[in-house]
Amino acid sequence: MKSLFARFLFIALALTPPAVVHAAGSTRANPPNVVLILADDLGYGDVGSYGATKLKTPNIDRLAREGRRFTSAYTPGSVCSPSRYGLMAGRYVWREPRHHPTGVHAPGGPLLFDRDRLTLATLFQKNGYTTAALGKWHLGFGGGDKPSGRYDWSQEEIKPGPLEVGFDTFYGMAANVGNQPRIYIENRRFVGRQPGDAVKMIGRADIEPWSPAAYYKEDRVAGDIAKKAVEFIERAKAKPFFLYVATNVPHNDITPAAEFAGKSACGPYGDFVQELDAHVGLILDALQRTGLVENTLVLFTSDNGGVVADNERLAAQWQAKQAGHTICGPFRGRKHSIYEGGFRVPFIVRWPGQVPAGTSSDTLLGLTDVLATCAALLGEKLPVGAGEDSFNALPAWKGEPAARVREAVILDSSDGVFAIRAGPWKLIERNAAPRETAKARTAKMDAENQDQLFNLADDPAETKNLWSAQPGIVKRLTGLLAEARANGRTAPAR
Ligand SMILES: [Ca+2]
Incomplete structure (x- = not known):
């Protein structure tokens, strides 16, 4: 009897189709939680696993050790809002008419998304996820189609905002720390x-709250947001979740909390980055403590390159430079600029058992690809009117050797200068009518706003302009850029 049962069991197991066995570990049967940690102005060289030595980032390095590190990951803009829009919508922000001409969205500017636009948050929400945004929003509030709109913060309900574009909950700042209203917003209300x-509204954008005690404390903001992230993870049990943690570190002002002051070897800037690293550690520990590590994908990246000081006016970054720290690593330029330092950022994915641990890749990818990649992860197809510049990077994340994500990535500086990278080549296109900010910084702008062509494989620091020497490459890349503009999309229509 026993042996008959054993034989039956053996046959039953042998006949189980591999698809069923696979389904147990597949994404659709057991969808992973996704934690997206977005640093603010963190440069390529600010992380130990990307070459930093004057400051320590053991927790981010642990993510790299346990995950996959990308070395050719690009933000679509060299300032905050364009990249955040690209990340959420999978679309270049310069296609969006509400995008502010100076690149950075005004703190009182309208919500940048149409209500029917698929965002990363709505993608997860409609797949049954709990979705939460914490920290810096900077993608606008309120209706209207003028980029320089003025939001009326005196209203009881602050909307439309994150909750109207797919987030179940929001806790954080409207835009940068220090921008009005300087009060945390929880869902649709001031905390x-x-x-x-x-x-009360004062003038165009300033407010006077009910009490000065309403304001957050600048040096506590990063810690407050990290604490909210930990609480969210500890509470999350039943449903899969998408947690977007948009820290304000290390964006100016450089305000490390007291317990981090003096801890790095390059002054307050390094201290601030180390504080960010500690917060990443708190999030990773929370995942460990709650037993969620195995089924959680963690993505760590930055919204644009770092701020590099040319002089002592940017005291903290200047001090870091004097101490030998290179915020943008080996790259030329910085936040705002069209050179690599403005766009090339750390990008690390950890997903145990799915993404090969301790590996790296120089596959070209962009922040706009996160949307299509997450759609693939959920087994979803993006609709036609979504993710116009989003390519599925899942095979590259999973370490498939031949995975190629995209042919080219388009970069847009805060002055409205455009560049395109394809293969080793990067073409920077002179802009005959640069954005209004350019007028304020003409000398620097004139130097950057030229027709330029670099071979990044030979010349990662963009020192040798090959525009005249390589007319064929110039023609090909100029053509790709023109096509991207004319077609309204770069990703294939689905
Ligand atoms: Ca930023």
Whole structure:
């Protein structure tokens, strides 16, 4: 009897089709949680696993050790809002008419997304995920189609905002720390505001809250957001979740919390980055503690390159430079600029058992690819009107050797200068009518705003302009750029 049962069991197991066995570990049967940690102005050279030595980032390095590190990951813009829009919508922001001409969205500017646009958050939400955004939003609030809109913060309900584009919950800042309103917003309300508490608008953008105690404390913001992330992970149990943690570190002002002051070997800037690293550690520990590590994909990246000081006016970055720290690693340029330092960022994916640990890849990819990649991870097809510049990078994340994500990536500086990278080549196109910010910094702008062509394989620091020497390459890349503009998309229509 026993042996008959054993034989039956053996046959039953042998006949189980491999697809069923596979299904147990597949994404659709057991969808992973996704934690996206977006640093703010963190340069390529600010992380130990990307070459930093004057500051220590053991937790981010641990992610790299346990995951896959990309060395040719690009942000679509060299400032905050364009990259954040690209990340959420999988589309270059210069296609969006509400995009502010100076690149950076005004703190009182309207919500940058149409209500029917698929975002990373709505993608997860419609797949049954709990979705949360924490930290810096900077993608606008309110209706309207003028980039320089003025949001009325005196209203009780702050909307439309993150909750209207796919997030179940939001806790954080409207834009940069220091921008008005300087009060945390939780979902659609100011934190601490009771019925009857007045918020007055003063002039175009300033506010006067019900009490000076309403304001957050700048040096506590990063810690507060990290704490919220930990609480979210500890509470999350039943449903899979998408957690977007948009820290304000190390964006100016450089305000490390007291317990991190003096801890790095390159001054307050290094201290601030080390604080960010500690917060990454808190999030990783929370995943460990709750037993969620195995089924959670963690993506760590930055919204644009770092701020590099040319002089002591940017005191913290200057001090870091004097101490031998290179914020943008080996690259030329910085935040705002069209050179690599503005766009090339750390990009690390950890997903145990799915993404090969301790590996790296120089596959070309962009922040706009996160949307299509997450859609692939969920087994979803993006609709036609979504993710126009988003390519599926899942095979590259998973370490498939021949995986190629995209042919080219288009870069847009805050002055409105465009560049395109394809293969080793990077073409920078002179802009005959640069954006209004350019007028304020003409000398620097004139130097950057030229027809330029670099071979990044031979010349990663962009020192030798090969424009005249390589007319064939210039023609090909100029053509790709023109096509991208004319077609309204770069990713294939689905
Ligand atoms: Ca930024």
